[in-house]
Amino acid sequence: MxxxxxxxxxxxxxxxxxxxxxxxxxxxxxxxxxxxxxxxxxxxxxxxxxxxxxxxxxxxxxxxxxxxxxxxxxxxxxxxxxxxxxxxxxxxxxxxxxxxxxxxxxxxxxxxxxxxxxxxxxxxxxxxxxxxxxxxxxxxxxxxxxxxxxxxxxxxxxxxxxxxxxxxxxxxxxxxxxxxxxxxxxxxxxxxxxxxxxxxxxxxxxxxxxxxxxxxxxxxxxxxxxxxxxxxxxxxxxxxxxxxxSPFPKYALTGFTGYIINAVFLELFTDVFNIHPGIAGAMGAELSIIWNFILNNFWAFSKYKITELSKLPFKFIQFNLVSAGSVVLIGSVITVGVSIFGDTRFIRQIFLVIAIGFFVIPYSYSMYNFFIWKRWKPRFLHKIQSLLG
Ligand SMILES: Nc1nc2c(ncn2[C@@H]2O[C@H](COP(=O)(O)OP(=O)(O)O)[C@@H](O)[C@H]2O)c(=O)[nH]1
Ligand SMILES: [Mg+2]
CATH class of the missing domain: 3.90.550.10 (Spore Coat Polysaccharide Biosynthesis Protein SpsA; Chain A)
Structure with a gap:
């Protein structure tokens, strides 16, 4: 040449x-x-x-x-x-x-x-x-x-x-x-x-x-x-x-609407159906996860959307596992916060915001990009991704 x-x-x-x-x-x-x-x-x-x-x-x-x-x-x-x-x-x-x-x-x-x-x-x-x-x-x-x-x-x-x-x-x-x-x-x-x-x-x-x-x-x-x-x-x-x-603004908006859904259903299940708040909260969370999965798949990450029926259940389980990680993160950060600064409503809310802003968003957004919708393909992760299918 x-x-x-x-x-x-x-x-x-x-x-x-x-x-x-x-x-x-x-x-x-x-x-x-x-x-x-x-x-x-x-x-x-x-x-x-x-x-x-x-x-x-x-x-x-x-x-x-x-x-x-x-x-x-x-x-x-x-x-x-x-x-x-x-x-x-x-x-x-x-x-x-x-x-x-x-x-x-x-x-x-x-x-x-x-x-x-x-x-x-x-x-x-x-x-x-x-x-x-x-x-x-x-x-x-x-x-x-x-x-x-x-x-x-x-x-x-x-x-x-x-x-x-x-x-x-x-x-x-x-x-x-x-x-x-x-x-x-x-x-x-x-x-x-x-x-x-x-x-x-x-x-x-x-x-x-x-x-x-x-x-x-x-x-x-x-x-x-x-x-x-x-x-x-x-x-x-x-x-x-x-x-x-990028998908980020849509992902963030989806997450916010997911939070509203969680909050609304928590009240609905406890007030209207007399369900125990712990169970009502968990039910609200699962509805929010379903909502998040659908909106992220068909809107935020639509370019990479998963449509094959054989893959969807597996992806949904993966998505739930990632969400479980977010729950653990929020729980841990709030626990650390109240143990240092005392258990007040103000401290709880502040540490909830810290948990979401500094831990949950970076964590879940990268998990979505790396594993769920595979938008990011860094070299060192190729091997892990191929192992997970
Ligand atoms: N034609 C042309 N060459 C430039 C210009 N500015 C820098 N260079 C050339 O670009 C190369 C790198 O510039 P240099 O001054 O060594 O920058 P440095 O290495 O970052 O200090 C050299 O070969 C310069 O002669 C320019 O405006 N026009
Ligand atoms: Mg030079």
């Missing part, structure tokens, strides 16, 4: 020549089953980076150059990927910094993953033996590690370790699918938003660890404050919309 390695440059005349030499003379000769090219995406660097490339193009026929106005890293990548695919006929494109931050000797490993059938390969500094530069100052190290952790936690996707980096390989289909949405991200936020959309659309993703090396020439172009604000804005807003469009 035709592979184009894209190197975005802005004032990289001290680095780009070394990188191109290593790629052309040490890395490409080792790759036998792909046709390798390099595309330098320069934003008319005033230091004359483009002149160096033009010179090298006489020597290396698979080296290309595209120039554009300086609109940021994301804009340069969108322009360069479009050019690589439409003009150069690339099947696979790479993202790779021009300052030797990314180890060019790792390129064959990325291609190996593509050959194995992956659509998107992420270079990672934070797992499996990868690392950030030892030479970085403490500030830069913290900035890098915390930034990544923040993205992973807000987006709630922990299995990809490096979101902010720019060492990646991808099939052209991935870029063509996401391109329209990427033009909005012109700066460094491009990296996170691109990966986020690729995850959302279910492309096959894997990671390759690498040791990052600090630049020895030129200066970093990142503007940390601006970047952090942009990044935070992106992850928070996109996460908010994701939650709003």
């Amino acid at each position: 035709k592979v184009v390695i894209i190197n975005p440059t802005y004032n990289e005349k001290g680095n780009i020549e070394r990188l191109i030499k290593i790629l052309e003379e040490e890395v490409f000769p080792k790759i036998k089953n792909h046709e390798m090219h390099i595309l330098v995406a320069d934003d008319n660097s005033p230091d004359g980076t483009a002149d160096i490339i033009r010179d090298l193009m006489k020597k290396y026929k698979n080296l290309h150059l595209i120039l554009g106005p300086k609109h940021g890293l994301g804009a340069a990548y969108v322009r360069a990927m479009t050019h690589a695919i439409e003009e150069l006929g690339a099947d696979i494109v790479f993202e790779m910094d021009a300052d030797l931050f990314h180890d060019p000797n790792k390129v064959p490993e990325f291609l190996q993953k593509i050959d194995e059938g992956y659509d998107f390969v992420v270079g990672t500094r934070y797992s499996g033996g990868g690392s950030i530069p030892q030479t970085w100052g403490l500030h830069r190290k913290i900035f890098s590690i915390v930034g990544n952790l923040m993205v992973r936690s807000i987006l709630m996707r922990f299995w990809i370790h490096d979101w902010t980096g720019g060492f990646r390989a991808l099939r052209k289909e991935v870029f063509l699918k996401e391109k329209a949405e990427l033009t909005a991200f012109r700066g460094y936020t491009f990296q996170v938003s691109f990966l986020h959309k690729v995850v959302r659309d279910g492309f096959k993703i894997t990671e390759v660890p690498f040791h990052a090396t600090d630049r020895t020439m030129g200066r970093s172009k990142i503007a940390p404050k601006e970047y952090i604000i942009d990044l935070l804005k992106y992850v928070i807003i996109s996460r908010f919309w994701e939650i709003l469009r």
Whole structure:
């Protein structure tokens, strides 16, 4: 397949020549089953980076150059990927910094993953033996590690370790699918938003660890404050919309109506039918569980709904077991609460709210997603899920 390695440059005349030499003379000769090219995406660097490339193009026929106005890293990548695919006929494109931050000797490993059938390969500094530069100052190290952790936690996707980096390989289909949405991200936020959309659309993703090396020439172009604000804005807003469009709001509303049903039937059974409050409460709870199961199945999780008659009873028993877990949680939290703060109505009610908000909701929502409707499919749970059927 035709592979184009894209190197975005802005004032990289001290680095780009070394990188191109290593790629052309040490890395490409080792790759036998792909046709390798390099595309330098320069934003008319005033230091004359483009002149160096033009010179090298006489020597290396698979080296290309595209120039554009300086609109940021994301804009340069969108322009360069479009050019690589439409003009150069690339099947696979790479993202790779021009300052030797990314180890060019790792390129064959990325291609190996593509050959194995992956659509998107992420270079990672934070797992499996990868690392950030030892030479970085403490500030830069913290900035890098915390930034990544923040993205992973807000987006709630922990299995990809490096979101902010720019060492990646991808099939052209991935870029063509996401391109329209990427033009909005012109700066460094491009990296996170691109990966986020690729995850959302279910492309096959894997990671390759690498040791990052600090630049020895030129200066970093990142503007940390601006970047952090942009990044935070992106992850928070996109996460908010994701939650709003997810089953969560409907699940919460269902749970609330379930609570009303439980309360109303408790009174009805005791007052009208003279049933013992303990039994009436349990009957109300079971009605609420039935109601919850139906509404979650046909409304909140309707995309994943269980309709097979042979499966429904089993699922309903599972659902009851999960609900029993919620009952135990509420009972335990209230017991702890009253034993510490004393048994008053106020304390009981406060701890009921704490139990629901901090224990029952996270617990039951994840159980629904993992086991009942199987909307979440984290890797480590695959085995448990297949055991449970
Ligand atoms: N074409 C282009 N390249 C850029 C721009 N900003 C950064 N780069 C390149 O993107 C790569 C990463 O940038 P760098 O300044 O090293 O960021 P850092 O590694 O996060 O400090 C380098 O190859 C830069 O030359 C830009 O606005 N346009
Ligand atoms: Mg750099």
